[in-house]
Amino acid sequence: MTDLQKEQIKTLRLQGISYVKIGEMLGISDNTVRSFCRRNGLSDTAKNTVACKQCGKLIKIVPKQKPRKFCSDACRTAWWNSHPDCVDRKAVYAYTCAHCGKPFTAYGNKERKYCSHGCYIADRFGEECGCCD
Template sequence: MTNGQRQKIKMLRYQGVGYGKIAKATGLSRDSVRNYCIREGLNGYASELVTEYREVMKEEMLFVVCLNCGVKLEQNSIGRKRKYCSLSCKREWEKDHRKPYAHKCEYCGKEFQSLGVIWRKFCSPECYRRDRFWREEDAAEVAQKILQFKKVNHLPKWLRDLLLADTEN
């Protein structure tokens, strides 16, 4: 086992990666990786190891290796610290680590989630089209339901705001 492989094992383990994936990334056997981790005190649940690592190593080893592949990074003396060795590594990392965001559709009011996108307004392209291209048939349907005192299923946000607005005049 080379020093580069040892460093890569440590960094991947501190990122919460399991023995099998580390073995594939370094080209070693799973048992070799596991035995090394036990000797170095890197065994146990990866989630506990990650929190322990963050507490101990706050700024010390931050951004020494690429977050995705573990390649050693060369930092510039000025500017922002590099986290990835290349743009392709950054894209691969972000693709695998997307955060889910909860939203409410502005047209139908349905709750939905989007991965990695915080600015979504509509749950589907159909809701977007119905809201963006409001038709006379839709207006007639809403007016008819209102006159019959029936529930209106889908109402665009702009119309809802207009109908429920406080009249201060």
Template sequence: MNDAQKKMLSGLREQGLGYIKIAKAMGISVNTVKSYCKRHAIQDKNGYCLYCGKPLHQVKPGRKRKFCSDECRMNWWNTHRELVNHRNVRKMICPNCHKLFTVTGSKPRKYCCHECYVEARFGHHEPCQKNIPAINAMEKQDLDVMSLKDEGTYLATMNLAKKILVQGLITRKEYRRFKERMEEKYKPKISTIFIDK
């Protein structure tokens, strides 16, 4: 940029125009405008939106505003995900591909991706082709916890099926077929001792 453009940019910014409007008026990129304004500390006392560059109206009591709208706030955080400070981070192992993945937030998630969910639930989708990392001691402990959860689920499901069999709501053949499917799905090691053949 030449000196005339720099003066014009400073003038437009002091009038309260945002980065995008200045860039369009001058025929230069938005990033050039942003970097020049930040380098030379060209701001007004209220500040500008971090995403679109619009001037902000600050309210005295409360935190200083950084964004002009929720849309700008969401767009900015979506483009700066590495700066997000997640509070509730848990490590899980996908029951389909056995890959270790991290879960954030309070919403429970069992599978690492949608493909794994479809494969495990319906069995007719291409399996997840993600690389399975080597499992260290801590991940092995997490895997053992997941195995125990599967054992418990298998045991509870089979006890319920047995009660239904005793009540005469299903036949012995249906019970055996269901038991085979559950053993195939959960692959129990300990629980089979407690279930009658």
């Protein structure tokens, strides 16, 4: 059995696919798949686990709870930081700066008035902000 087949068996088994189907997909005996899974902790008891989306570590599924997707906060943060396209940002607001008049967008803040901290300081204290040329 090749390393590629071993990885494919791990992946397919974590998805809950049976030994027979995995054997048919990879062209190897279902007994070979079964013994590999038993040796590597992927047997029927592993059906109560899922793999972490970031590191692949097995996470135990607790009955009557929502299944976890990540093994830790560090993995969750790392995954979301590396997949910004998966974030559904609904709270993006368009404004016009109260100081310089330039249009800008802000995420998650409905009350924003200025495009930058420099414009806020300039408008409040009557100084030059540097962004308005």
